[in-house]
Amino acid sequence: MWKRHRHSECIKEAISRAEKxxxxxxxxxxxxxxxVLELIWKSHKPIKAYDLxxxxxxxxxxxxxxxxxxxxxxxxxxxxxxxxxxxxAYIGCNADHDSFDSKFLICDKCNEVEELIExxxxxxxxxxxxxxxxxxxxxxxxxxxxxxxxAQR
Amino acid sequence: MWKRHRHSECIKEAISRAEKxxxxxxxxxxxxxxxVLELIWKSHKPIKAYDLxxxxxxxxxxxxxxxxxxxxxxxxxxxxxxxxxxxxAYIGCNADHDSFDSKFLICDKCNEVEELIExxxxxxxxxxxxxxxxxxxxxxxxxxxxxxxxAQR
DNA sequence: ATATGAGTGTTATAATATAACATACCTCTT
DNA sequence: AAGAGGTATGTTATATTATAACACTCATAT
Ligand SMILES: [Zn+2]
Ligand SMILES: [Zn+2]
Ligand SMILES: [Zn+2]
Ligand SMILES: [Zn+2]
Numbered sequence: 001m002w003k004r005h006r007h008s009e010c011i012k013e014a015i016s017r018a019e020k021x022x023x024x025x026x027x028x029x030x031x032x033x034x035x036v037l038e039l040i041w042k043s044h045k046p047i048k049a050y051d052l053x054x055x056x057x058x059x060x061x062x063x064x065x066x067x068x069x070x071x072x073x074x075x076x077x078x079x080x081x082x083x084x085x086x087x088x089a090y091i092g093c094n095a096d097h098d099s100f101d102s103k104f105l106i107c108d109k110c111n112e113v114e115e116l117i118e119x120x121x122x123x124x125x126x127x128x129x130x131x132x133x134x135x136x137x138x139x140x141x142x143x144x145x146x147x148x149x150x151a152q153r
Numbered sequence: 154m155w156k157r158h159r160h161s162e163c164i165k166e167a168i169s170r171a172e173k174x175x176x177x178x179x180x181x182x183x184x185x186x187x188x189v190l191e192l193i194w195k196s197h198k199p200i201k202a203y204d205l206x207x208x209x210x211x212x213x214x215x216x217x218x219x220x221x222x223x224x225x226x227x228x229x230x231x232x233x234x235x236x237x238x239x240x241x242a243y244i245g246c247n248a249d250h251d252s253f254d255s256k257f258l259i260c261d262k263c264n265e266v267e268e269l270i271e272x273x274x275x276x277x278x279x280x281x282x283x284x285x286x287x288x289x290x291x292x293x294x295x296x297x298x299x300x301x302x303x304a305q306r
Numbered sequence: 307a308t309a310t311g312a313g314t315g316t317t318a319t320a321a322t323a324t325a326a327c328a329t330a331c332c333t334c335t336t
Numbered sequence: 337a338a339g340a341g342g343t344a345t346g347t348t349a350t351a352t353t354a355t356a357a358c359a360c361t362c363a364t365a366t
Contacts, residue, residue, distance in 0.1 A: 028332090028343080028344085030343095030344070030345090032344085032345080048321085048322085049321095049322070049323080050321070050322070063346095064347065064348085065322085065323070065324085066323090066324075066325090066345085066346080066347085067345075067346080069323065069324075070344080070345080074344095085238035085239050085295070086238050086293065088321085088322065088353095103278075105282055105285060105287045105289075107287075108290070114285065114287075116281060116282075116285075118281055120277070121274060121277055121278060121281070124273070124274055124277070125256075125274060125294065125296060128269060128271055128274070129258055129269075129296055129298065132258060132267065132301075133300070133301030133304075134258045134260070134296070134298055134299070134300055134301065135298045135299045135300075135304055136258075136296050136297070136298035137261070137297055137298040137299070138296070138297040138298070139294070139295075139296050139297075140239065140294070140295045140296075140297075141278065141292070141293070141294045142238070142292075142293045143282055143287070143291070143292050143293075144289070144290055144292075144293075145282065145287055145288045145289035145290045146287070146288045146290070147286070147287055147288075148285075148286030148287065151286075151288055180312095181313080181363090183312095183313070183314090185313085185314080186313095201352085201353080202352095202353070202354080203352070203353070217315070217316065217317085218353085218354070218355085219315080219316085219354090219355075219356090220314075220315080222353095222354065222355075223313080223314080227313095241322095241352085241353065241354095
């Protein structure tokens, strides 16, 4: 996001990463799962389940919701995508980060999302939690605002 | 949460706080809005819109969804409640904190939620965002895990 | 009293997600 | 090659969450 790049490379990298993950974890990147992951990456923004569904379907053929939700579940379990809670939408992840740590910058103008990879805040949040007697297992941070591109306009 | 307290006092305090807020902001805590706020506080956990709806309704009378969603919208705009995004549920707020800063400890066992009031992490996140050229307007942190009560069991 | 805006009632529908069960398809064993 | 067992998909139905649109009521301010 906000950096020029060959987006087709992102997608290739994501698929290749997914294939490796599946070998390592002994699970299968079936055609449906692969297609959903590709569509998520093509979108370049968080994409909603029913938009994926529409793109999966062709004129003479309609996929049903469970198809896409199952693929999303699989991809999520295997750390290949994230769900942006405040948008009910899904975005690809190409970073090797702890699965319990996710942080996003969400532009409310253009809707693009960038994942923040930064371990310190996570650590601080874990420590604060523990002080309260709470045992954290997962941290999700969603920061809304305006990206640099949109700020310039 | 996780601290013994007279919960009836929480509710009273919340209503009194809401009344003050409404005077200050020149808006109205109508009977519906007040009732919804009370029900949210009575729940003691995040509560869902349709559960509120059920509680608002009596045997011979059913409220409609817009009634509760409008009340929730009002309460949220006026910083009297928070929405827990990962649960599609709503919880009361009695803290005087910046409206753009909300952090929650969410116990996945008992479903109770505690709000964390702690300014440092927020500041750190703002700074990290700005370094990326992003102008933040709102931070939401949801930390899932196990509360001390549930850990003991 | 009457105009104005805020609040509520009502109907309908949109958007998001899952349950349940049937069928197909891999992969391993024999 | 046949069968068993598990994984994945197809299919139907339904649950859950949320909003649009328009009519009506009510407070209150001039
Ligand atoms: Zn990630
Ligand atoms: Zn933007
Ligand atoms: Zn709060
Ligand atoms: Zn608990």
